[in-house]
Structure formats: C-alpha cells, structure tokens
Amino acid sequence: MSIAQSNALRPEFQAALHEASRFFETPFYAYDLESLRNRIETLQAAFPSAEIFYAMKANPRLGLLRRFLEWGLNLEAVSLGEVHRAYRAGFQRTEVLLNGPVKTPATLEELAEIGIPILGLDSLADIRRVAQILPGSRVLLRVNPDLPISTHDHLATGRGESKFGILPEDLGEALDVARKGDLEVLGLHVHLGSALSRPEDYHAGYEVMRQLYLQHGPFEVLNLGGGFGLDLNPAELAPSATALAKAFDAELWLEPGRYLVAEAGVLVTKIWGTKRTRRNFMLVDAGMMTLLRPMLYGAQHPILPLYTGRKTETWDLAGPVCESGDILAKEVRLPTPKEGDALAILQAGAYGSSMSSNYLDYPRPLELLWNGGEWEVLRRKQSWESLFADEL
Incomplete structure (x- = not known):
C-alpha cells in the first residue's frame, strides 16, 4: 500500500507564502524547514540502523546541507563541485560518497588535495583509473541489476541498457581489478532509478543483491540507493532491506534525495497576463530556466493559487522562454486571474533550483527558507x- 502524494502545504507555511509573494520579486523558491525535518525524521525512524546519504543533487543549498549535518545525515555527491560544496557545508570526507560514471584524472588529482571521499565506482575504466591515481581509496562498486524498472526512461538507471553500473556477470572481474589495484572495497551499491512507485521493483533489486553477496561477499556495506517516489512509503521496504543487510552482517546505506526535499519546497511565480489560442494560457514569469522537470521528464507538479475568487477555468501555465516546450503545467483548473496574482508550484523542493539555468541570460532566482518565525x-x-563575471 502506498501513501498518497500530498498536494497541501502546512497552513502556517502557506500563510507565509501569501505574504512573501507580495514582498519578494518572483519567481522565487521557498522551503519549509519543519516539513524538511519531519520528512527526515520519518525516514530515520523507518530505518533506524541505516546510514542515510542525502543525494545532494536534489537540492544543494548550503543552508540546507548544514542543517542536514546537524540532523545526522551524510551526503551523496556526483561531481567534484558537489564534493567541494559538501566540505564547505562542514561534512568530513568519511561522510561523503562520490558517485557518477566519469571521474577524470584532473578530478581525482584534485580530490587527493582536498580530501578523498568514499568513491562509488561505475565501470572497469573507473576502477582502473582510481587504482592508478588514488590507490588505497575506500570504494563501492555500483551494480547494474539489469531489471525492467518502471519509471520514465530518463530515470531508469537499473535497466540493462542504462549507462550506469557493472552488470552482474562482470562483477567478478571488476572485484579482481579493484583488489589487485589496492582499493578497499567496502561493498556493492545499487540504485534502480528515480521516482519509483512499485515496491516490487525494489524487491527484485534486493534479490539481485542477495545473490551477488552470496557469490562475492562478505562485504562491510550494502548500499541500496534511493529513488523513492513521493507516492511510495519507504517504511514498507524497511523490513526486507534491513533483513537483507543483517543476513550478510553488512551496514545498510540509503541514498534518498527527492523524497526528502520535494514536498517541502515550492516555486512561487506571478501571472502577467492570459492568452487564448486553441488553448487557454496563463503567462507566468517562471519557466524552463527556473523549473526544467516538466519539459525534461514530463513531470506534473500540483499548482496552488495564492489568490481567490473569479470563475474557474482550465489553463496551461506558459513561461517566458521562446520555446514551445516552455509549459510548466497543462490543463490545470484554476480561478481566472488578474495581472500580478501569484501561484505556488508544489513539490518543487527537488531538482528545481539545482537544475535551474541561465538560458537566455535569466538570472537564477532567489531562494528562501521559512524557519517558522521568519x-x-x-x-x-x-x-x-x-x-557576466566569467566572460572575457
């Protein structure tokens, strides 16, 4: 049984958003500290024995990362820049896991200077390069379980055709190369994909890992990744994940990202007109440069009007970018607005700000945190x- 996605905000946060929409220039991102804390505590209660590595690409703001450090989280990074950010937020190298399919010699050499985190290795080429440049590193080997994962094609990292991970039949060779290269193999890592809603996908992945630990173990760590969809209750997976780790006397690691931060964040945008062609459009000041997920993944974000009254109609939310795909939502029932009315695009706390860009020279937006009082x-x-600072 899954838990339903929440389309509602805490009343206090929603009231604060109404005030903020009148005071701050839009578009802007806003996050609710209490919602973040509650979500993290819920996951920690479901997996009390697990080490949780927050996937910081979901939202890497330093002000959030420093609080996550206080709340007992580790970080999962996927770039050199994210490692720098993790260290700047106060995390130690033993609290940071660097994943990703490409680690260049320049990246590895810089890690030797700033501090080598735990490394997630994704291929034989990855293993050989790390063994050559950073011998003695503590590593995990990422497995591609070759399963028919049910999610958007761009999010299904556990399918056999994905660019990620080492196929089960190649794992023996990968382990030999790693160990001969003087790497300390802590364990194996699997990440099936993102926005997953079917427990059976996870159970199939757990079975692949069970077989690999029987064949190639023992290992110190079992990393079962993340990817929990907002309509999935991870607590339902806790008994089987915990039992699997216990069966092999391994420490359980998890890598949630969007699940922890999505619903705590909103994107506030204002409406600067309406337009009727063969469809009804609200013309808003946020767009694909601010929130890319609808265009990239076909993601559907709930919309909350921060205004009242007037007749309700069906609208598409059109951004200011000169691209036909710059539509933030389609066929949303909303009151007919007046110019300057504001909307909150919900479930925007993950992969909103972090994917924002300067396309068409739009500046990246303001980001705010509601701490309950200010x-x-x-x-x-x-x-x-x-x-323009970096241009000559």
Whole structure:
C-alpha cells in the first residue's frame, strides 16, 4: 500500500507564502524547514540502523546541507563541485560518497588535495583509473541489476541498457581489478532509478543483491540507493532491506534525495497576463530556466493559487522562454486571474533550483527558507554582475 502524494502545504507555511509573494520579486523558491525535518525524521525512524546519504543533487543549498549535518545525515555527491560544496557545508570526507560514471584524472588529482571521499565506482575504466591515481581509496562498486524498472526512461538507471553500473556477470572481474589495484572495497551499491512507485521493483533489486553477496561477499556495506517516489512509503521496504543487510552482517546505506526535499519546497511565480489560442494560457514569469522537470521528464507538479475568487477555468501555465516546450503545467483548473496574482508550484523542493539555468541570460532566482518565525535567505537572486563575471 502506498501513501498518497500530498498536494497541501502546512497552513502556517502557506500563510507565509501569501505574504512573501507580495514582498519578494518572483519567481522565487521557498522551503519549509519543519516539513524538511519531519520528512527526515520519518525516514530515520523507518530505518533506524541505516546510514542515510542525502543525494545532494536534489537540492544543494548550503543552508540546507548544514542543517542536514546537524540532523545526522551524510551526503551523496556526483561531481567534484558537489564534493567541494559538501566540505564547505562542514561534512568530513568519511561522510561523503562520490558517485557518477566519469571521474577524470584532473578530478581525482584534485580530490587527493582536498580530501578523498568514499568513491562509488561505475565501470572497469573507473576502477582502473582510481587504482592508478588514488590507490588505497575506500570504494563501492555500483551494480547494474539489469531489471525492467518502471519509471520514465530518463530515470531508469537499473535497466540493462542504462549507462550506469557493472552488470552482474562482470562483477567478478571488476572485484579482481579493484583488489589487485589496492582499493578497499567496502561493498556493492545499487540504485534502480528515480521516482519509483512499485515496491516490487525494489524487491527484485534486493534479490539481485542477495545473490551477488552470496557469490562475492562478505562485504562491510550494502548500499541500496534511493529513488523513492513521493507516492511510495519507504517504511514498507524497511523490513526486507534491513533483513537483507543483517543476513550478510553488512551496514545498510540509503541514498534518498527527492523524497526528502520535494514536498517541502515550492516555486512561487506571478501571472502577467492570459492568452487564448486553441488553448487557454496563463503567462507566468517562471519557466524552463527556473523549473526544467516538466519539459525534461514530463513531470506534473500540483499548482496552488495564492489568490481567490473569479470563475474557474482550465489553463496551461506558459513561461517566458521562446520555446514551445516552455509549459510548466497543462490543463490545470484554476480561478481566472488578474495581472500580478501569484501561484505556488508544489513539490518543487527537488531538482528545481539545482537544475535551474541561465538560458537566455535569466538570472537564477532567489531562494528562501521559512524557519517558522521568519524568512532566511538561502541564496540571493543572481546579480547581473555575477551573470557576466566569467566572460572575457
């Protein structure tokens, strides 16, 4: 049984958003600290013995990461820049796991200077390069379980045709290369994909890992990844995941990202007109440069009007970018607005800000955190000077 996605905000946070929409220039991102804390505590209660590595690509704001450190989380990074950010937030190298399919010599050499995190290795080429440049590193080997994962094609990292991981039949060779290369193999890692809603996908992945641990173990760590969809209750997976780790006397690691932060964040945008062609459009100041997920994944985000009254109609939310795909939502029932009315795009706490871009020279937006009493600025709106600073 799954838990339903929440389309509602805490009343206190929603009231604060109404005020913020009148005070701050839109578009802006806003996050609810209490919702973040509650979500993390819920997952920690479901997996009390697990080490949780927050997938920081979901939302990497330093002001959030520092709080996550206080709350007992580790970090999962997928780039050199994210490792720098993790260390700047106060995490130690033993609290950071660097995954990703490509680690260049320059990246590895810089890690030797700033501190080598735990490394997730994705291929034989990855293993050989790390063994040559960073011998003695503590590593996990990522498995591609070759399963028919049910999610968007761009999110299904556990299918056999995915670019990620080592196929089960190649794992023996990979382990030999790693151990001969003087790497300390802590264990194996599997990440099936993102926005997964079917427990059976996880159970199939767990069975692949069970067979690999029987064949190639023992290992110190069992990393079962993340990818929990918002309509999945991870607590339903806890008994089988915990039992699997216990059966092999391994420490259980998890890598949730979007599940922890998505529903705590919103994107606030204002409506600057309506337009009727063969469809009804609300013209808003946020777009694909602010929130890419609808265009990239066909993601559907609930929409909350921060205004009342007037007749309800069906609308598409059209952004300002000169691209036909710059539509943030389709066929949403909303009250007919007046110019300057505001909307909150929900479930935007993950892969919103982190995927934002400067396409068409739009500055990245302001980001705020509601701490229950006041707004904290997590990131100022990007200045024009900053936008052009690196160009000669």
